[in-house]
Amino acid sequence: MLSTSGESAAERVYREVKAQILTNGIAGGELISEGDVATRCAVSRTPVREAFLRLEAEGWMRLYPKRGALVVPISDREARDVVEARALLEEHAVRGIAGHAADRVALAGQLGDNVAAHSAVDPDDLAEFSRLDVEFHQLIVSAGDNPLLADFYVSLGERHRRMTTSSVHRNTAVASRILDDHRALLADIERGDADAFAAAVVVHLAGVHDLRDVTTTLRGRQ
Structure with a gap:
């Protein structure tokens, strides 16, 4: 009720x-x-x-x-479009702060808190697990200090969240992969290695959502 x-x-x-x-x-x-x-x-x-x-x-x-x-089911086209948009926006944000140590430190602190909270959540709690997954990626885009891009990324949040819950529901091992990948992405940001982040976020998003063709497409654009 x-x-x-x-x-x-x-x-x-x-x-x-x-x-x-x-x-x-x-x-x-x-x-x-x-x-x-x-x-x-x-x-x-x-x-x-x-x-x-x-x-x-x-x-x-x-x-x-x-x-x-x-x-309406999540179509293959929708999943590819969402993942491509997310990867491009996140790469743009990280490249924008790569040379600014203070910004990287601030973002790393926020992401570290997110990963800690995310690690403490039972993956069976799909609502909270997916919410924290969305938050991790939104924090990255927000750090790029472009309100228009950040707002657009937020508009993808519900589709992102639905895709994540679907992936975790389909394969419980995905939850562990998400957390491991987030730790690796955080490390790339801390080092200011935008190239490593750009490659890793594509592999992360395509892998979590089982979209191998997206990995090839986006790597070709980098």
């Missing part, structure tokens, strides 16, 4: 269902019904219908009258 608050029932249903989609509680390709969601959330079908329409407009669902709502 959803908690009581000042927000509308439709808003609460929207948040609940979207959170389930982003954390793989409702998997891509799954068909869900207004009635089931209304029962689970203890609301009528009207706010559920409103929430579904909003989720469809954002691209998370496709609605089928009298059948339900299909949660």
Whole structure:
């Protein structure tokens, strides 16, 4: 049941269902019904219908009258596009601070705190594990001191988070890889080695999301 608050029932249903989609509680390709969601959330079908329409407009669902709502799976194209955009933005940020020791130290401190918190989280807690994964990468882009690029990267955050939870859910070994890779990326930043970081972040993102062709494409651009 959803908690009581000042927000509308439709808003609460929207948040609940979207959170389930982003954390793989409702998997891509799954068909869900207004009635089931209304029962689970203890609301009528009207706010559920409103929430579904909003989720469809954002691209998370496709609605089928009298059948339900299909949660749109992550397509190979979407995954490649998100990973390519992330790698390019992170490389740009790290190259921007590579020659500035104070900026590197500040970022390294933030990333170190993130890695410590991330290491303490049970990978089965997909919501928190994926949130900290997103935070690690957003900290890097924010350090580039370009608000427009940082805002764009934040807009990728929900897709990033959904991809991470899907990857960890599919293969539990991915969680350990993410943490090991983050420690290595942090070390590259501490050394100011932008070239090493650029190569490593491509391998990291492509490996976590099992996108081998992206590694080849992005290495060709470096």
